[in-house]
Amino acid sequence: MSPSAIYSLILPFCPTESAIHKTANHGRKLSVVGLSNAQWDDRLSCIDFHEGQTSAICHGDDFFAVGLTTGMVALYHATSFQEHKMINHGESVRILRFKSKTGLMASCGIKAIRIWDTYTGETIHKFHAPQRFMDLAFDQNFLIAASSKNYIASWDLDNAGAQQPNRPWSDSGEFLDTRLHRTPCAISIAVSHKMMAVAYSGRPIILWDLEEDAYYGSCGKKLATGETSTRMVTAIVFNPNPNIGLIASSYLDGELVLIDPFDDQELESFRADCHTLAASPDGRLLAGGAGGGTVQVYEFDTLRLLYRVKSSNVYIKQLAFSRDSLRFSDIRGSHCNVWEPAVLLRDSLGDSSSEGTSTSVVDVVSSDTKARISAMALHPKGDAVFCGKDDGTVSLYDLKTGTAIRVLYRHKSLVRILTLWPQGDIIMSVDASNGLLAWKLKMLQKEGWVTEKLVFQSRLDCGKAIIQVLPGATAGKFITSTRQSDHLWTTDGQQEDERTYSDTIGIRKWIQHQQSPLHMICIEGAVARIYTWTDWSEVACVHLEADIRGLQLKSATPYTSGRRCQILVELCELDGSPDTRGLQLLDSVYFNNFEDFSRNGSIAEAATERQDVDKFSTTTTTTTTTTTTIEQTALNYLTRKIDP
Numbered sequence: 001m002s003p004s005a006i007y008s009l010i011l012p013f014c015p016t017e018s019a020i021h022k023t024a025n026h027g028r029k030l031s032v033v034g035l036s037n038a039q040w041d042d043r044l045s046c047i048d049f050h051e052g053q054t055s056a057i058c059h060g061d062d063f064f065a066v067g068l069t070t071g072m073v074a075l076y077h078a079t080s081f082q083e084h085k086m087i088n089h090g091e092s093v094r095i096l097r098f099k100s101k102t103g104l105m106a107s108c109g110i111k112a113i114r115i116w117d118t119y120t121g122e123t124i125h126k127f128h129a130p131q132r133f134m135d136l137a138f139d140q141n142f143l144i145a146a147s148s149k150n151y152i153a154s155w156d157l158d159n160a161g162a163q164q165p166n167r168p169w170s171d172s173g174e175f176l177d178t179r180l181h182r183t184p185c186a187i188s189i190a191v192s193h194k195m196m197a198v199a200y201s202g203r204p205i206i207l208w209d210l211e212e213d214a215y216y217g218s219c220g221k222k223l224a225t226g227e228t229s230t231r232m233v234t235a236i237v238f239n240p241n242p243n244i245g246l247i248a249s250s251y252l253d254g255e256l257v258l259i260d261p262f263d264d265q266e267l268e269s270f271r272a273d274c275h276t277l278a279a280s281p282d283g284r285l286l287a288g289g290a291g292g293g294t295v296q297v298y299e300f301d302t303l304r305l306l307y308r309v310k311s312s313n314v315y316i317k318q319l320a321f322s323r324d325s326l327r328f329s330d331i332r333g334s335h336c337n338v339w340e341p342a343v344l345l346r347d348s349l350g351d352s353s354s355e356g357t358s359t360s361v362v363d364v365v366s367s368d369t370k371a372r373i374s375a376m377a378l379h380p381k382g383d384a385v386f387c388g389k390d391d392g393t394v395s396l397y398d399l400k401t402g403t404a405i406r407v408l409y410r411h412k413s414l415v416r417i418l419t420l421w422p423q424g425d426i427i428m429s430v431d432a433s434n435g436l437l438a439w440k441l442k443m444l445q446k447e448g449w450v451t452e453k454l455v456f457q458s459r460l461d462c463g464k465a466i467i468q469v470l471p472g473a474t475a476g477k478f479i480t481s482t483r484q485s486d487h488l489w490t491t492d493g494q495q496e497d498e499r500t501y502s503d504t505i506g507i508r509k510w511i512q513h514q515q516s517p518l519h520m521i522c523i524e525g526a527v528a529r530i531y532t533w534t535d536w537s538e539v540a541c542v543h544l545e546a547d548i549r550g551l552q553l554k555s556a557t558p559y560t561s562g563r564r565c566q567i568l569v570e571l572c573e574l575d576g577s578p579d580t581r582g583l584q585l586l587d588s589v590y591f592n593n594f595e596d597f598s599r600n601g602s603i604a605e606a607a608t609e610r611q612d613v614d615k616f617s618t619t620t621t622t623t624t625t626t627t628t629t630i631e632q633t634a635l636n637y638l639t640r641k642i643d644p
Contacts, residue, residue, distance in 0.1 A: 008030065009030055011023065012030050012031055012032040013032055013035075015035065015037040015038055015039050015040055016035050016037070016038050017038040017039050018039060018040060032402075033399075033400065033401055033402035034397075034401060034402015034403060035402070041364070042309065042339050042340060042341045042342070042364055043311070043337055043338065043339055044081065044327070044338045044339065044340050045081040045336075045337070045338040046335060046336070046337050046338075047066065047074075047076075047081075047335065047336040047337075047338075048334060048335055049066070049068055049074070049334045049335070049336070050334065050416075051068070051070055051072070052068040052069045052070035052072065052334065053068065053069045053333060053334050054066055054067070054068060054069075054317060054331035054332070054333070054334060054335065054336055055067050055068060055069050055092055055093050055094060055317065055331070056093045056094055056095055056096045056107075056318060056331070057096065057318050057319075057320045057329055057330075057331045057336060058095075058096035058097055058098055058105070058320050059078065059098065059320050059321060059322045059323055059329070060078065060098030060099075060100075060105060060118065060323065061078070061098070061100065061101060061323055062077070062078055062103070062118070063075045063076060063077060063078055063084055063098075063105075063118050064076055064078055064320070064322070064329065065096045065098070065105060065107075065118075066096075066331060066336045067089070067093025067094075067095075067096050067107060068092075068093060069092045069093075070092070071088055071089045071090050071091050071092060071093065071109070072086055072087070072088055072089070072093075073086070073087045073088075073089055073093055073096065073107050073116075074086055075087065075118055075121075078322060078323070081338060083577055083578075083579055084118070085118070085121040085576075085577060086573070086576045086577040086578075087107075087116060087121050088575065088576075089107045089109055089112070089114055090109070090112065090114075091109035091110060091111055091112065092109055092110070093107055093108070093109055094108050094109055094110065095107075095108040095133075095135070095136050096108070097136050097137060097138060098118075098138075099138040100138070100323075103117055103118045103119045104116065104117065104118070104124070104138070104157075105118050106136060106138070106143060108129060108133065108136055108145075109129065110129060111128070111129055112126055112127065112128065112129055113126070113127040113128075113129050113136075113143070113145065114126050114127075115127075115143070115157065115161070124161075125155070125157065125161035127143075127155055127161065127163065129145070130145050130146075130147035130149070130151070130153040130166075131147055131148070131149050132147060132148035132149065132183070133145045133146060133147045133148070133153070134146050134147070134148050134184060134186075134187040135187040135188060135189045136189070137189040137191050138191070139154075139191045139210075141156060141157050141158040142154050142155065142156055142157065142164070143155045143157060144189065144210075146187045146189060146196065146198075148183045148184055150168055150169055150170040150181060150184070151166045151167060151168040151169065151170075152166065152167040152168075152169065152196075152210075153166055154167070167213055169196075169198070169208045169213075169215070182200060182201070183200075184198050184199060184200055185199050185200060185201050185232055185233055185234070186198075186199040186233045186234065186235055186236040186249075187199070187236070188236045188237050188238045188247070189210075189238075190238030190239075190240065191210075192238075192240050192241065192242040193238060193242060193245065194209065194210045194211040195207055195208065195209060195210060195216065195238065195261075196208045196210055197236050197238060197247055197261065199232075199233035199236055199249070201230075201231075201232040201233075202230050203218075203230055204218040204219060204220040204228040204229070204230060205218060205219050205220045205233065205236065205247070205249065205259075205261070206218050207219065207261055217261075217262075217264065218264070219247070219259050219260075219261040219264040219265075220233075220249070220257075220259065220264075220266075221249070221251060221255060221257045221259070221266055221269060222266040228264070229251070231251050231252060231253060232251065232252040233249055233250065233251055233252070234250050234251065234252055234274075234275050234276075235249070235250040235274065235275060235276050235277040235288075236248070236249045236250070236277070237249075237277045237278065237279050237286070238279070239279055239283045239300055239301075240279055240280075240281055240282075240283055241282060241283025243283075244283045244300065244301060245260065245261065245262050246258060246259065246260060246261075246267070246300065246301060247259045247260075247261045248277055248279070248286050248300065248303075250272070250274045250275065250277055250288065253271075254271045254272065254273040255269055255270070255271055255272070256269070256270060256271070256272035256274055256288065256298075256303065257269045258300075258301075258302075258303050268302065268303040270303070272288055272290060272296065273290045273291050274288030274289060274290050274296065275289055275290070275291075275316075276288065276289040276316060276317070276318055276319055277289075277319070278318070278319035278320055278321060278328070279300060279321070280300070280321040280325035280328075281321060281323055281324075281325055282325045283300055283301075284299065284300060284325060285297055285298065285299065285300055285306070285321065285325060285328075285344065286298045286299075286300040286303070287319045287321065287328050288319075289316030289317075289318075289319055289330065290316075292310065292313055293310055293311060293312045293313045293314050293315070293316060293332060294308060294309070294310045295308070295309050295310075295316065295319065295328070295330055295339070296308045297328070297341070297343075297344070305361050306343050306344070306361065306362070307341050307343045307344065307361070307362045307364070308361060308362070308363050308364070309339065309341070309363075309364040310364070311337060312332065312333075312335075314332040314333045314335070315332060315333075316330050316331070316332050317330075317331050317332060318330070318331050325344070326340060326344055326345055327339060327340045327344075328344075341362060341364070342362075343362045371389040371390055371391040371393065372389060372390045373387045373388070373389055373390075374388055374389055374390050374414055374415050374416060375387070375388035375415050375416060375417055375418040375429070376388070376418060377418040377419055377420045377427070378399075378420075379420060379424050379449070380420065380422065380423075380424040381424060382399065383399060384396055384397065384398065384399055384405075384448065384449055385397040385398075385399050386408070386418055386420065386427055387404075387418070388411075388414075388415025388416075388417075388418045388429055389414075389415060390414040390415075391410075391414075392410045392411035392412055392413055392414065392415060392431060393407050393409075393410045393411075393415075394407070394408050394409050394410065394411075394415060394418065394427070394429055395407050395408060396408055396448065396449055405448060406447075406450075408427070408439065408449075408450070408451050409437065409439055409451055411429065411431035411435055411437065412431065412433070412435070413431045413432040413433050413435070414431060414432040415429050415430070415431055415432075416430050416431060416432055416465070416466070417429065417430040417466060417467075417468070417469050418430075419469050419470075419471060421471045421473050422471070422473045422512075423473055424441070425440060425441050425442075426438055426439070426440055426441065426455060426471075426491075427439050427441055427451075428469060428471065428478070430466050430469060430480070432465075433459070434459055434460040434461070434462070434465065434466050435457075435458075435459045436456070436457070436458045436459065436460065436480070436493065437454070437456075437457050438454070438455035438456050438457075438491070438493070439451045439452070439453070439454055439455060440452045440453050440454075440455050455491060455492075455493075456491065456492050456493030457493065458489075458493035458494075458495075460480055460482075460487060460495075462482060462484075462485055462487075464482035464483060464484050464485065465482060465483075466480050466481065466482055467481055467482060467483065467507070468480070468481040468509065468510060469481075470510040470511065470512065470520065472512065472517075472520060472533045473517070474517035474518060474533065475517075475518065475533030475534060476490065476491045477489060477490055477491065477496070477533055478491070479510050479520070481508060481510060483507065484500060484501055484502070485498060485499060485500045485501065486498070486499045486501075486508070486510075486522075487499075488536050496536075497536050507524075507552050507553045507554075508522055508523065508524040508553070509522070509523045509524075509553050509555065509556040509569075510522050511523070511556050511557075511558050511567065512558065513530065513591065514558050514560075514565040514567075514588045514591075515565065515588065515591070515592050516592075517533075518532060518533055518534065519531065519532055519533065519539070520533060521567075521591060523553060523556050523567075523569060524553070525548055525552070525553070526543060526544045526545075526546055526548050527541065527542070527543055527544065528541075528542040528544060528586075528591070529541050529542070530542070530591060540591075542590065542591065544584065544586070546584055548571060548582065550573065550574050551571040551572065551573065551574055551581055551582050552571065552572060552573070552574045552575070553569065553570075553571060553572075554570040554571055554572040554578065554580060555568075555569070555570040556568070556569050556570075557570075558588070564587065564588075564589075565587075565588035565589075566585060566586060566587055566588060567585075567586040567588060568583070568584075568585055568586075569583070569584040569585075569586060570582075570583060571583065571584070
């Protein structure tokens with residue numbers, strides 16, 4: 001993007017009271033209304049994964065990675081947060097680990113462990129995962145994994161990934177007690193200390209010397225009697241700094257305890273209710289995920305609370321610090337948040353200029369505590385915006401001010417898709433459980449748009465998420481589409497027909513024929529098929545002369561340029577990154593005369609432009625596409641920032 005484009009397109013999105021927003025030349029090219037943030041907040045980025053739930057996170061030197069329950073792992077640049085690659089582990093990802101000062105990363109699921117070259121996205125090694133492993137770490141040229149079956153598995157990465165003999169930690173000393181053969185409740189491998197801490201319910205925390213392969217001792221929270229507590233541990237973490245021999249442990253009763261494991265001393269203890277813990281690489285900080293979606297950051301060696309932020313009530317699954325210890329990330333639901341509080345930088349610089357500074361706690365409540373907008377639709381008359389939210393509500397917004405007017409109706413789960421029928425008098429929405437609702441709208445002089453009556457309520461029970469809805473107003477029908485099937489419905493919510501695609505690769509996109517209200521077009525790969533709305537019969541098949549190997553459809557947008565009807569087709573990687581990798585501009589004239597097509601007809605003159613979007617030239621096709629992409633990005637940003 002050119003500097004002039006940044007000046008004209010980015011500045012209006014900045015917080016209203018920020019200096020950069022005030023320098024923007026408002027009223028030209030782009031204006032944004034309804035911004036709820038007056039100042040910059042501590043959250044640098046919020047990444048929303050629509051295709052799955054987050055399950056693992058880790059930071060490396062150049063990248064950070066987010067694992068998903070779908071098996072995909074998203075790699076992002078550590079400083080810019082721009083997507084680098086999407087790689088497929090093949091199963092739900094449980095743990096991610098980077099090898100320091102290299103491009104290697106380990107991804108782990110229940111069945112397999114993969115070692116990746118994060119620069120190329122190639123798999124270097126694939127290992128069978130130990131039974132119910134609980135922690136993973138790189139130790140020089142070895143990868144070590146701790147199993148809940150009380151043994152350590154390891155692989156020599158410098159020797160073609162050769163697996164080493166398993167090393168049990170329950171065959172000597174105290175471990176003769178059979179109770180230790182139960183499943184551990186928490187494990188922390190500390191390569192910097194050559195130690196491992198293992199917590200069992202009903203036992204103190206056990207220390208195992210990784211270098212000597214021997215039992216070292218035990219430690220834990222102290223009771224009033226002086227004995228070591230045997231209550232269940234929910235999270236445990238060694239301080240990674242080799243000069244700071246401390247352990248932080250969170251117990252089921254909510255106690256957060258700072259322990260000197262080598263002297264078996266409790267140094268600090270209080271109730272914090274942290275179910276997950278993470279330590280900064282330099283050992284200064286400890287982050288804990290508490291109830292109600294709150295993240296608390298402590299000084300590790302004192303457990304002094306430095307910072308607390310609440311962004312939503314969603315359960316925090318994991319936390320991770322960046323390699324410079326100045327940022328931390330959390331994953332919850334389908335979101336990943338990256339935070340950079342100024343207090344962490346201040347603390348790293350040793351800023352103790354005043355007593356107030358050293359004892360104060362920074363409390364932050366993010367605007368994200370309100371329901372987030374997850375889908376939107378603009379009314380054809382351009383006077384209102386309809387927004388679906390993650391709390392299931394569908395609301396009406398004023399397009400001029402960006403403020404919410406009223407809640408129209410609600411689902412029981414997140415709204416994923418929102419669409420208006422061409423006449424603008426029926427609104428249809430799809431939720432996360434494939435529930436469909438359609439309401440008839442009515443315009444009142446004073447109140448504006450209101451719901452008049454429920455048109456239908458239904459659900460698609462096919463086991464796959466609906467990814468598109470296309471209404472056909474003239475025929476009184478609509479299509480819902482998943483990755484594996486298409487479904488034709490009537491406006492009373494009855495499914496009329498169904499088509500499944502067991503061997504389909506990629507995504508199909510349905511669009512309304514621009515010249516014939518009785519026809520629709522399905523674009524799949526390099527083929528466009530024309531169907532009738534009445535009986536869903538195919539009347540023409542058009543082959544698009546374009547090389548789309550390794551790509552799949554991302555979007556298909558009909559629009560009018562002057563008097564010419566055209567279709568902009570956007571492509572992304574096949575089962576990979578959603579970033580745009582190719583563009584096609586199709587002239588709708590080729591879809592008008594159905595009788596001129598044979599079953600193997602082709603569009604020889606379809607304008608095709610395939611290139612990396614980061615290297616746009618100044619061709620007409622590219623310029624048009626860039627504008628469309630920017631407008632869509634701006635509109636999406638607006639709907640997520642206006643006050644719900």
